[in-house]
Amino acid sequence: MKKRFKPSIAAIALLAALMAGCSNGSGQGEAEPNAPAQTDEARNAANSEEAGSSAKLSGEPVALSLFYYDKRFQITGDMPVFKKAAELTNVSVQNVAPPGGEDQQAYNLMLSSGELPDIIAYKTADLNTVALEGALHPLNELIESHAPNFNKFLEERPDIKKAITAADGNIYVVPFVQDGTGKEGWFIRKDWLDKLKLAEPKSVDDYYEALTAFKEKDPNGNGKKDEIPFFSRNPLIGVYALLPLWDSFHDFYLQDGAVHYGPYDPAYKDGMANIAKWYAEGLIDKEIFTRGNTARDVLFAGNSGGSVHDWFASTSNFNTTMSGSIPGFSLLPIAPPASSSGKVQEVTKRDTMNGSGWAISAEAKDAELVMKYLDFWWSAEGRTLFNFGVEDETYTMVDGKPVFKEEVLKQPSVVDYLISDYGAQLNIGAWQDFAYEEQWSNKIAIEGIKLYQDNGYINTEFQLPILSYTAEEQNRLKEILPPIQTYVSETSQKWVMGGEPVEASFNAFRARLKEMKMDELLSIYQAAYDRYKNG
Template sequence: MRNKRLLLLASILATGLLAGCAGGKNNGEASPPAQTEEGAGTPAASTEPAASENVEPRELSFYYYSSVFQVTGDLPIFKEAAKKTGVSLKNVAPSGGDDAQAWNLLLASGELPDIVAYQIPGLNNIAAQSALTPLDDLLDENAPNFKAFLEENKAIKSAITAADGKIYVVPFVNDGEAQEGWFIRQDWLDKLGLQAPTTVQEYYEVLKAFREKDPNGNNKKDEIPFFSRNATTGFSSLFPLWDATLSFKLKDGKIVYGPNEPEYKTALTETAKWYKEGLIDQEIFTRGNTARDVLFGNDTGGSTHDWFASTANFNNQIPATVPKFSLRPIAPPASISGKTFEVTKRDPLGNNAGWAISAKAKDPAAILRYMDFWWTEEGRRLLNFGIEGETYTMVDGKPIFTEEVLSQPSVVDYLIKTTGAQLNIGAQQDFAYEEQWTNKIALEGVKMYVDNNYFAEDYLLPKLSFTLDEDKRLNELFPSIQTYVMETSQKWFMGGEPVEGNYDRFVQQLQTLKLDEVLSIYNAAYERFQQ
């Protein structure tokens, strides 16, 4: 019977995990399966010893797919954990194909390994078909450290709880708070005698000056005042300046859809005007992920909204070719309602990843004891920093990366490939790992946003758990809504059709496409989350 259930799930999940993933906020910086640029804040792991220290030596099968490199139980962090727990791992995931293909093949086989690492919505979906072991009754005796974390982080506990009210997944939890912020060319401001903008109107005037007053000094009108490297949704980075969003948000305690709200009409009208005036990159829908490299590199990019760490790092890269280059984070310009806020925040479950125990596992309690090791102080340090004496040393009681690690172009990629540290298993990040290799300017921006608590909670939906029927219905309805919204919004933005006179018809079409049913499903899931 279980084989039939898993075959059914393979066909269901082949359509994607859109509904399960849509409950969170991404805002353009897609995290690969094995890494994240930045995370979200949570308390430190307990120092209580793992309950698994005296377990008999055993090998567990597990599934962890990576398109970047082959994950094996021989990675140094797993071998080190085996010394402490007696548990070694053997990965059964294939090395070829792609993520969805590998996952569907696993389900179709009807044979799940002891441990399954995957996206949380996907894991909760197969849990609904009795493919996974519920953890609730096992936590007290076998996972004291993980349980203590959940008790201190009620929102995360609610977010990982499946629609049936049970917990099946031990999640990968990001650490830190600030994610993205507003950046502007300070050298251009200085040359034009301008101050950093503090309101949407001031921001408009600064961008207009960037366009018209030749701040790069090459006697050409080639400056691109605002740009984004997200070719799909980057244009919507400006929408909060008019209190609007392209995504879902909370309003009066209910989930609403941004494009269906009246502020959206204003945001599209105004950004279309900015685009027509040349204040926004005319290639914003096609330039893509290299936009920062190209536009900062040729001294034509003026301002953007992007991730703190990677964006601030251009201050280290660009001065070789643009000597006076100075890029600085600024506070979010106040919107037309006078509110100063940021619509992104490090989501503790932003990677949407974790691992779970198969229902066929012979000793789930022992496996959970192994998983709990990663929530001890020792296990958390191993996951975040790798191997003591190789990738870090202890200085004044704190793990400090070696110079070899800090000199790498990508510290995260290096750690993953050499040790397995930062793999998206069920464990908790430590922001101290990132702090050591983050640009000082980025840290200043992070501190500014955190100290001022710019984060707009109504724009930051929690991860929601949907039933199989809800998930199936969302996959049937929402793609057509999303396609219609994107096509219409881009047409309005680029001036192909005026917003005025067409917005009411747009809203009517959303109802025809059954947006109300989508919102009903979201709000039902949100009510479960609150309970």
């Protein structure tokens, strides 16, 4: 008889702390019961499946309970992608997550209820935490015996296998994995450069010269100095994007096998001092901390935004959307400007895993069937369904490859349309195909990604992989990391806005980080990375 998962006293205390002050206003209906175990006949039918085939996983229809919470897009069994999956596998899902509220609150309520669904989809780090308390079913043997597609993938990608292996040596989560490395890049108004007879900036000094010219020389031609040379739709992250121009970084990173924290490095002083200087000179949007997610739409539509560091696909699309209203509008990706020491590198990259996935709960009635269902999404048929939707509804096959229909490509947001109307591209344990994004990205975006990838600008060894931590390490991280992150964010914003001189206060800043257990934090990350590297 399976033991019902009960959160530990520490876990319950943590849940209470996280939920303090949250509203209880929304009622929660009864969840669908867990699916019954398979009959012997059904199990025999499922066991006849071979890797990559579309044989049904069960001889009779089975419904699995699922927790999947998203503020904008909730999984329902009626979504065409999941209906098609049920048709192919004889297995459907019934989402027990409540509508509304916050994701952490919904997740905590599910855990504290004492009744776990068959499948839990959430953040990998959180899932690995409760796994160590017995909430999840270890997947190692199930993957070898009942997941031929996912097992084959792990054999070909040992780096992924290492990354998803928890500190106790078990795998608990089937992750969301994505192709490609190109993510973000530098964009500049090429039409403004041409008007001012400026060459494409190749270095931080060139970039400074271009931004200064944008501010002073009226490239939009309206007779006002209303241009905003550099801006971002992400408040502090947008400012941090400039740090590599002075060989600095805002987060944890790797160098020669050692874990570092950018704000703790001496180079952070130089980076923040220069950013504060640029802000004071009007080269950085004065509203960068408040303008928000619509910054690109507002500033490009107003013909006032000059340069940005952002995603290739969505940023390149402004060349299309602005072409009718701003004659000659040309926003092109450029190589990363060389830093003050001459480095040409892009420190952002498309994460191999986005930190989400799904797992089998310890209370699943038939873990073997659930594993087979999770594995279906890694078959050729399941992967196409996840990425492109339903054949003849969202795509057709052309020369053996799925090609989106015009109805899909003309949507304002292809991704939102695929998710909301079909259930494709949700944050489940599946393998995202970069080909889906290529089809709705314009030529400029594809050329930008190619520019960065072909020239080796993307520093793929810079960012930390997803790491697993022991229970003790997780507890210390929860205690140490959040206060440090808050302190760094608040101090950095104060520096940028001129509230405090960087040079005069940086030593005290580093000393405060040390008092906040920065060295212990680095040792935890280093130990986790060493396990990953040597695993």
